[in-house]
Amino acid sequence: MTIAAEKISPVPAEPLVRARNVHKSFGSNEVLKGIDLDVMPGEVVVILGPSGSGKSTFLRCINHLEAIDRGSIVVADEQIGYELRNGRLHKLSDRAIAVQRRKIGMVFQQFNLYPHMTALENIIEAPVGVHKQNRREAQAYAMELLSRIGLTEKAHAYPRQLSGGQQQRVAIARALAIKPKLMLFDEPTSALDPELVGEVLATMRDLADQGLTMIVVTHEIGFAREAADRVVFMDGGVVVEQGRPEVVLSNPSHPRTRLFLSRFIQRG
Amino acid sequence: MTERTISPSMDLRDVANAHQPIEWGRWLLWAFVLVVAANFAWIVAWNPNFGWPIVAEWFTAESILKGLSVTLGLTVVAMIIGTAIGLMLAIARMSNDTLFSSLAGLFIWFFRGTPLLVQLIFWYNLSTLFPQISIAVPFGPTLVSWNTNDLITPMTAAIAGLSLNEAAYMAEIIRGGLLSVDKGQVEATDAFGMTRGRALRRIIIPQAMRSIIPPTGNQLISMIKATSLVSVIAMADLLYSVQAVYNRTFEVIPMLMVAVIWYLVITSILNVGQGFIERYYARGERGATDVRANVRMEEPA
Numbered sequence A: 001m002t003i004a005a006e007k008i009s010p011v012p013a014e015p016l017v018r019a020r021n022v023h024k025s026f027g028s029n030e031v032l033k034g035i036d037l038d039v040m041p042g043e044v045v046v047i048l049g050p051s052g053s054g055k056s057t058f059l060r061c062i063n064h065l066e067a068i069d070r071g072s073i074v075v076a077d078e079q080i081g082y083e084l085r086n087g088r089l090h091k092l093s094d095r096a097i098a099v100q101r102r103k104i105g106m107v108f109q110q111f112n113l114y115p116h117m118t119a120l121e122n123i124i125e126a127p128v129g130v131h132k133q134n135r136r137e138a139q140a141y142a143m144e145l146l147s148r149i150g151l152t153e154k155a156h157a158y159p160r161q162l163s164g165g166q167q168q169r170v171a172i173a174r175a176l177a178i179k180p181k182l183m184l185f186d187e188p189t190s191a192l193d194p195e196l197v198g199e200v201l202a203t204m205r206d207l208a209d210q211g212l213t214m215i216v217v218t219h220e221i222g223f224a225r226e227a228a229d230r231v232v233f234m235d236g237g238v239v240v241e242q243g244r245p246e247v248v249l250s251n252p253s254h255p256r257t258r259l260f261l262s263r264f265i266q267r268g
Numbered sequence B: 001m002t003e004r005t006i007s008p009s010m011d012l013r014d015v016a017n018a019h020q021p022i023e024w025g026r027w028l029l030w031a032f033v034l035v036v037a038a039n040f041a042w043i044v045a046w047n048p049n050f051g052w053p054i055v056a057e058w059f060t061a062e063s064i065l066k067g068l069s070v071t072l073g074l075t076v077v078a079m080i081i082g083t084a085i086g087l088m089l090a091i092a093r094m095s096n097d098t099l100f101s102s103l104a105g106l107f108i109w110f111f112r113g114t115p116l117l118v119q120l121i122f123w124y125n126l127s128t129l130f131p132q133i134s135i136a137v138p139f140g141p142t143l144v145s146w147n148t149n150d151l152i153t154p155m156t157a158a159i160a161g162l163s164l165n166e167a168a169y170m171a172e173i174i175r176g177g178l179l180s181v182d183k184g185q186v187e188a189t190d191a192f193g194m195t196r197g198r199a200l201r202r203i204i205i206p207q208a209m210r211s212i213i214p215p216t217g218n219q220l221i222s223m224i225k226a227t228s229l230v231s232v233i234a235m236a237d238l239l240y241s242v243q244a245v246y247n248r249t250f251e252v253i254p255m256l257m258v259a260v261i262w263y264l265v266i267t268s269i270l271n272v273g274q275g276f277i278e279r280y281y282a283r284g285e286r287g288a289t290d291v292r293a294n295v296r297m298e299e300p301a
């Protein structure tokens, strides 16, 4: 990994995310066993894989919600959690890590909206409080985001007064409000009733069309097929297979991918 | 019965037009309880042993009001300092840093584990234990030094004793509140790159308040009564003031009634206040009444 070389070459086709040999253990349980993954700007990467394969853990390592044990993760030319100074790697302070996270948006399976704030307040909390934007401008942008997801009239509703699908769309708007360079989605539709999944996926597909860089962990094969530029199949803490969705989903080369997909298709 | 089965018209079945059955049993019970209560009030009011004219005479006497203000002042100051220190203790106790969490644990263990009365007496007599209080380099030179007797007056001893004791209890109440907040909330604040302090202030504490307030109300009310302990270190609080009067006049019961009524008045005011605060922090809960309440609360802001 040569950080110096990266800085010199101003070639636009440089990965936004560059994960190398990422290892992560919880106690004696090694969950990630050397993940290598590059994500180009504007690319939509969907991560598939069986339960417990380490998909969420990997996603959480990208914004340092979990610290990795070995390897490196670089997002937008900054190594997450560390800093190269005088030829040595130094661990960053909590505050510096917080600053690094501010360019990465995250959407959670359980939405994690702030229940004591209205939808609008949820969306402007980080822009105003963390990014020190002018409140009026932040509100205007929040309303624009709300109208894009079709929830203008819910601006002053509290999360508990919204349906699951509406909550998740507000959560997506909240993550977009900080104008992130990268969006992470961890099973954004898994907590939703089946009839509400579609509206959230439609919102995500719009974002993909607008050229946002996205890493999406999901079990929605349909979304992967239609919106992904690349599908990454993870199993047992390693990337087993990756490629164009039409290739990986229709004609997987690895037996474990084939097994996983066949179970999925059987299930419905 | 028969009428309903004969006419199955859907209009008749509209529940909006249904008759409420009169609940005779409940009304009877209400009437009975009210009569008993009125009778008891009558008996107490006309019982000469309560000495109501004396109660009325002393209720707003200067010495009593002075005592009342000492009680209220001590309560407010001790509660504010106690809550502030309690919040820091709670955060320290929950931190991953073993040094901070064990120091906080030690503090809580000591101040909850010893009687408040003893703590007050210790603070008051601090000068006999440490005649000088100094800020110094450990095992090194002294920087500043005070005479303990100049620092410790009955007032400072009372404030120190009450607030440090309160801090220990508040620390556990606040810690319980912080623990009650969903872990996903902390994760969201982390993911958005909020600093610890901001996350606590804006996201975590407001949600923790719902479970912090009811036990804090308890603490406040016990604190009002606990202030009466400061009479042992010669602070003239409400109870001490009425005692001073009945030690002269021997009108024990009427004077105690003066104190009791004042304590109840304060407690009632606090209960009303607590109700408002609880409704404020319940905003965002599902349910029409809560929504209306919070609209009202937010307008003046």
Ligand SMILES: Nc1ncnc2c1ncn2[C@@H]1O[C@H](COP(=O)(O)OP(=O)(O)OP(=O)(O)O)[C@@H](O)[C@H]1O
Pocket: A026, A029, A031, A049, A050, A051, A052, A053, A054, A055, A056, A057, A058
């Ligand atoms: N904080 C943690 N402490 C200990 N073990 C953990 C922790 N988080 C995850 N694990 C373990 O790591 C493994 C991978 O978990 P992870 O959540 O990354 O899987 P996943 O691929 O997202 O699965 P799913 O599809 O069920 O969400 C699991 O065995 C899990 O028990």
Ligand SMILES: [Mg+2]
Pocket: A055, A056, A057, A186, A187
């Ligand atoms: Mg997961």
